[in-house]
Amino acid sequence: MSFVFIFLAVVLVVSALAVVASSRLMHSTMALICHLIVMAGLFALLDAEFIAVVQLLLYASAIIILILFAMLLLRSKIEAFCENEHLFVASVVVVGILVLFFILPVSASFVSEVSLFEQHHVGTVLSIGNSLFSRYVIPFQMIGVLIIVALVAVVMLGQVVKSPDSDGDGRDDC
């Protein structure tokens, strides 16, 4: 179990670095797929099988397909990781200060050496469904409303507005 965790953790961090540091968009997307699948493996390791399956269905397929379709529509140039060295150094310093002085002290209060595997196994689909449709039924419905609103907004934003001064649908440069 420990070796599985170490393997998954190393692949997770390396693929996250590849998402951030790749100069080509396609390589970033492939690294993101790897990252999401490995994250699903970690969820399964934490006995959350249903969340792992949803991660594979929703993130590693649906969201990746959306990103790939957007990449089809757009043309982005190959860019270096960071053209502005000062911005990179400044952001690393700021994030480092944030982590050292704000996040680490807070997270240190959560850190415990408790073994995860003393607890009961709770993550079955049946218990998640029971909880989702009894105690969390209002937030569940609200998520449905949110997704409807988001889809309507996507349709509205995706329409090409015909105005005399706009230069068409952006496909004249292909």
Place this chain on the structure above:
Amino acid sequence: MVMVGMIVSSYIYLALIVFVIGLVGFVVRRNAIVVLMCLELMLNAVNLLWITFARQHGNLDGQIAALFVMAVAAAEVAIGLIIIVAIYRKKQTVDTEQFSELKL
């Protein structure tokens, strides 16, 4: 012998590392789609924390919260990508340095 894969803190530090990588990428990268992907990295790190704590305390609320985070993230990606496509139609670029109309 400490079993690394079985204690809570190893998962917490892993999620922290991935979140920080996503945060640096969010600030540094200029391609708008990569910025959106870095947002996904950060949301995934938070999901890992939710599920770790759900496993630690032996109840399901963390997993339900992770499900809700995933649903909101799906809506957010759809909206974000269509906004990028709309801006690309207008400006023919996805470089976030060029998106400066709202700057004071």
